[in-house]
Structure formats: structure tokens, C-alpha cells
Amino acid sequence: MLWLLQEMGITPEIIRYEIGSKGMRAPELLDHSPAGRIPALEIDGITIFESAAILQYLCESRPEHGFGRAPGHADRVAYLEAMGFAETMASLIEQLNLNHLFLRPPAKPSPTVVKLNTLRLADTLRALDGMVAGDYLLPSGFSAADAMMGFNLFAAPYYVRMEQWPGLLAYWERLQARPGFQAAAEIEGPQAFYAKDFYEVPSDD
Missing domain, CATH: 3.40.30.10 (Glutaredoxin)
Structure with a gap:
């Protein structure tokens, strides 16, 4: 937002x-x-x-x-799909945040649940990689759908290794290069939510 x-x-x-x-x-x-x-x-x-x-x-x-796609626009359906898909991805990140960051012993996270949600998040990232059309999600250029993906692409690398999708990483770099993104990041300030660079799936031990 x-x-x-x-x-x-x-x-x-x-x-x-x-x-x-x-x-x-x-x-x-x-x-x-x-x-x-x-x-x-x-x-x-x-x-x-x-x-x-x-x-x-x-x-x-x-x-x-010009950041929306009104009814009748050629990219209208893809725009609506991307907006909804961002929420699907965010819900998985929310679950991983809950399990990795907020649950504490003796309420330890379930390795099975964390593994499942991590795999599901990876599946959404793989799908997103295939959705990028040119520089942005839509052939017609930057839209609110790209902005909806911002938090997801920021948070996902804490749970999933992103090197397997170089195109997706390049897309994320393009988003971060936008002056609007940089201005928002400056207002937001340093990242203080994640304490680790990467969160592994917990073991069953």
C-alpha cells in the first residue's frame, strides 16, 4: 500500500x-x-x-x-488473477511467519506443517516466475498487481531459496529499482521483522 x-x-x-x-x-x-x-x-x-x-x-x-486495469482492458483478467494470487502467496508466508517467528517452546512448530507450507510457497513462486510478462506481471506494464507482490518477494527468500528462478530474481530487482519502491522503503526503514537470513524447515528431533 x-x-x-x-x-x-x-x-x-x-x-x-x-x-x-x-x-x-x-x-x-x-x-x-x-x-x-x-x-x-x-x-x-x-x-x-x-x-x-x-x-x-x-x-x-x-x-x-494507469496502475489499474479497468473492465474491457486486454490485461483485465490477468490483473485480477495476479491480485488474488498475491493474497494466496501471502497467506502461506503468514503461516510460515507464525511457525518460525511467533511460536515458542513448548508450543513448537510442526515440522510437517512447516515443510508443507514451504513447498506450497515454492510452488506459488514457480507459478509467479511463469506469470512475469516482460518487465512486469502484465504485458501492458507496471500495475497495482506488481505492488501487491512486493511484500511476498521481500519475505519469500527467508523461507525458499530463490536462485532457482533467475528470471524472478531479475523481476524483483526491477521492482526495487522503481523510485516509488525506494521512497516507500526509506519511509519504512530497516527490516526488523526477520532475525535470520534464512529459516530452515525444523527437524523432527
Whole structure:
């Protein structure tokens, strides 16, 4: 969301919440995001939660930027598929985050579950590698669908070795080179979520 806002030249006021903290249940967050999840966006006198809905709204309310694909566009179906596929991939990353980062002894993660979700994440990355059309996901150029993949491509290398998809790595490098991405990364600040460079599937021992 922050990345697409920067692509549109919009710098929001940011209220930060720490995942796993009591602040995630604070009334002021629940008033904006009923399930206590982030992000949520206040804009144009309304509040929106869920990343895909936020990006869709931004594209539809500000079509002059050309980041959406309206009904009738040749890439409309591919755009909708990519937006939904990003959520599928993110759900697997969320499960791996939960198992690797938030569960602590004696509630140890299940090696079988972690292995399964890691393999499923690898399958989505393999599929994404085949979805890239030219420089971006769509033949018509950069879109909100690329922005939806941003967190996934940032997080996936902590769980899956990416060297097997050089084309996907090149795509990720192109995304990171965009001025809007770089501006958002500067606002976000250093990565402080992952404590390791790579998280192996736990053993059965």
C-alpha cells in the first residue's frame, strides 16, 4: 500500500503497530480494521482495510496514474488473477511467519506443517516466475498487481531459496529499482521483522 501511494505521489501520515503486541487489539485500530490487522487506510473521507481492496480503490479513484486495469482492458483478467494470487502467496508466508517467528517452546512448530507450507510457497513462486510478462506481471506494464507482490518477494527468500528462478530474481530487482519502491522503503526503514537470513524447515528431533 505504501509503495503504491508513493508511486502516486501521496505520502501518508503513518501510525505504526507492532505485530503480536497488545496494540493490535487497541480500539483505535479495531475501529479502522475490525479484525485487528494491518494495513488500513483513511483517505477521501473513508476507511479501507485489506491490501487488495485498498490498492483497487486507489487505482479506481485515481485512474490517471494507469496502475489499474479497468473492465474491457486486454490485461483485465490477468490483473485480477495476479491480485488474488498475491493474497494466496501471502497467506502461506503468514503461516510460515507464525511457525518460525511467533511460536515458542513448548508450543513448537510442526515440522510437517512447516515443510508443507514451504513447498506450497515454492510452488506459488514457480507459478509467479511463469506469470512475469516482460518487465512486469502484465504485458501492458507496471500495475497495482506488481505492488501487491512486493511484500511476498521481500519475505519469500527467508523461507525458499530463490536462485532457482533467475528470471524472478531479475523481476524483483526491477521492482526495487522503481523510485516509488525506494521512497516507500526509506519511509519504512530497516527490516526488523526477520532475525535470520534464512529459516530452515525444523527437524523432527
